[in-house]
Amino acid sequence: MRLLYLLVVGILSVILAAIAVFGEGLVRTHGGDLLVVIWLYALIRLVTMMPKALAAVLTLIVAFGIEFGQVIDLAGQLGLGEGRGARLALGNTYDPLDLVAYTLGVGLAFILDRALSSAR
Template sequence: MRIRFDGRSALFALLWFAVLITLATAGANLGWLRGFGGDVLAVIWLYCLLRAAIDAPAHWLAAAALGCGLIIEFGQYLAAIFHWQIGNRALRIVLGATPDWLDVLAYGIGFALILAARLALRARLHARELEP
């Protein structure tokens, strides 16, 4: 594992970040897409961000992105149990305020989509190598 800069992954991270910001600010009337879809995309965004900066196997980076989501969700759970409040509104939007098992499911779906996309890309590249 090495530190590096991958411009393509950084561009994808920037694009996904723009989508996440749009969902968080203008997506109030989108219902489940804003919350659940945003959590799926958050894992994908974090994966792209990690991939832009760290040279490591895709499944490790995907697992790290999933782990970050799970840690945040666990923090929300602890905050609910101990009645802790996040004072900063922007931080409360980014980290969330209420633990929910559907968030964990969304993170898992984001993780699975990353792995599926990587497998599809690998299969496509392998098929190209086999072409005459």
């Protein structure tokens, strides 16, 4: 199963990099948000022995925390406001629809993980 998580992290890393460079509109905004939480969930499952449900909750906490950090300009508060990498990772504009994308992405990751685990 760990190999599957590694594969998901690798493939999504490439897709997310392509979205960051070439993506526009809905694909760049909400599509990337949906995929990044699947990537984060798979990364957590790859590097920890954390149960699926806890990994899903942690993923949502991190994603929501970053999104709510945009309300207070967390990147700017941390002195990272000018860094492109920080802006890419922490974002710069709060959008409540991102919370929907995060929730859908984590739900999808969790459901697929459970389905694949029970299929073995």
